[in-house]
Amino acid sequence: MLIVFEVLYYVLLVFLAIPVLTFCIQILVAVLPGYRNQKINLQTASVALLIPAHNEAAGISDTLNSIKKAATPNTRIVVIADNCTDNTAEIARSHGAEVTARSHETLRGKGYALDFGIKYLSDNPPEIVIVFDADCLVHQDTINALVQSVIKDGRAVQGLYLIQSKPTSPVKTKLSEFAYVVKSWTRPLGFYRLGLPMQLMGSGMAFPWSQIAQADFSHGSIVEDMKLGIDLAGQKMAPKFCPEAFVSSIFPEHQEGEKTQRKRWEHGHLGMILQEGVPLLGRGIKSFDLDMVAMALDLCVPPVALLFLLSGLFSLLSLILYVSGNETFPLMLGIMQFLLLSTFVLIAWVKHGTKIISLTALLAFAPVYAISKIKMYISFFGDRQTEWVKSRKD
Template sequence: MSIVSALLATVLASFPALLLVPVALLLVQVLAALPPRRRRPVPAAARPRAAVLVPAHDEAIGIAATVRNIRAQLADGDRVVVVADNCRDDTAVLAREAGAEVIVREDPQRRGKGYALDFGMRYLDVAPPQVVAIVDADCRLADGALDRLARTCGASGRPVQALYLMYAPPGAGLKARIAEFAWAVKNHLRPLGYARLGLPCQLMGSGMVFPWATLRAAELASGHIVEDLKLGLELAEAGQAPLFCPDARVGSEFPRSIEGVRSQRTRWEHGHLAMIAGAAPRLLRVAFARRNGRLAALVLDLCVPPLALLTLTVVAAFALTGVLAAVSGLVLPFALAALACALLAAAVLLAWAACGRDIVSFADLVRAPLYALSKIPLYLRFLVRRQVDWVRSRRDVP
């Protein structure tokens, strides 16, 4: 092989070789999560006083049920505070009637969950709790979740993330059920695998509990569209990487409206990809410079793209390098792409066996690439017109 051919082979092999990193990490996380999970005892540490912050923008449909769900888990000295943020409906009235403390924020120029949380923290400054929980207005805590989270946070002195699952509405079609399965892989198996390896997890946006001083020192006031992901990485950089607590659960439903689903997925996935492109390189350099293994682990986890995009990219690499091998005889790029395909298929099948069989059938799983193809416009919009502003997803959930 000539020098030119060798250099060409090296360049062409680099892309599938890079793909092997997120694919291999996904497989490692799934494998580590597979052994039967034993429920851990609740930490024996004293139960710290908790304040539950509920940021709410036009959540009149479900806010009363959320407040009642949280109040049922409050201990003596706890409180629930709803931040009615730029609302144009009866969110504040209904939350107050359900028994929450309600504060109203009006600032149409600064919109987003981060601003609402910052407003709530400044309100709590008058009588600070020991720990602060954040629960989204459309979520429900499973029995005992708040107590377990608060005790774990108090015992560890670190932020704690519950198992946050989202469910397809009853009677939902294939796309919604595939999305539920992908969510379970991302928010259940992957952080569980990391936890069993002694590694931290990303913050997921709801079911999060923080030591008061940790959250008070954080920079919350921003309109970042994935403020939870950003916050978790910043805390890991500061030496406060979050713990995963799978025995405490919080759940919600995907929006029922097509508009709501599209808005929600665009916000999450554009925000995730923007974090990979904009924050990952710097954070990885910081992690290695400081020998911060927890931060490095979270950055590598961040660099695993959404499952649909990862599938599309691996399959495209396999097809393109296959054509290249047939035309030029360069086999190495094709071999690496084929390995990435095999590892990804193994990870998805193992994940389906572990947590997906009650969500999608095997026949549905085989059709999942069609779901991935339907998301190509979303990823193309990231390149030409990415979403950067926070927009509430229309839920239309009774």
């Protein structure tokens, strides 16, 4: 029995070492001093903004108003009214947007809407395409910054996209916001400083027309943005981070809506790790492509709550080995990696989390929050979410 535990321990050590070390390196580089935002210049390239929208009548006005304030010259605003049963299309037209409607009984989701939008643009293609969600706010200079980055790098770029909680939101939502900030800001900033790529996040994505015109959105993935970023990395055109561009939205206030959103994100991410992460890492190593390796390593970092749970399990196995055979070395490894991960979570909180949640609340509720998600992670193996479902926000 002890041998079985030892084998399980060292297998888990190998599987955990890669994401834990990747996470810690990203956070470490992100907190180093010296980074300054680039100067944003007025850009004149022809731009099309694609906004997939499914029953977004309640909030699309705010989105379009923010976009119009940030729009550059030669900008088209195109709303894809996807399987809408409300007056989203009419509201979008009243704000001066082009509207193209799509309806399909079975092929539903953002990926199919984007595929439809790209085909709509193909008759008069722009130089650059930027994708925004229909429930976000686009902040000043964002469009200029994205266009400037695409022109500079000649590839897809991802702006800083944050999903925020309201001041009155419960602690669980604050923890979700902090976890999302680490994923979409702190970790990408670390890789950005190293000249490495980042994942696409869904809103605030910008592409040269030549790239997005050839992209495959019609595969029905529930994390179509992540899948596209991996595809681009496989073509040696991995997306870059553009921290000067800022897009924000709000977590669903409805508990069921937030649960649905979280399950879609995390099941989709875990599916991508299994299907794409290891193969992409192997291809990157074989071809000596650092961007591809970095993209695979970043992809293989699971949601921070799951990483915390796995690290805790690893520490428990270390304790079992110590009690069973008085083996100090495994116990030290288990405790060290758990402390390392916990320390860098706290460092990330110091960098980008102090205005989101207090240290007391983080320390008190983070373990409970992680444990509460065990059922969702287990359901990945028996009740995996594979279809796109719109999150209820109200």
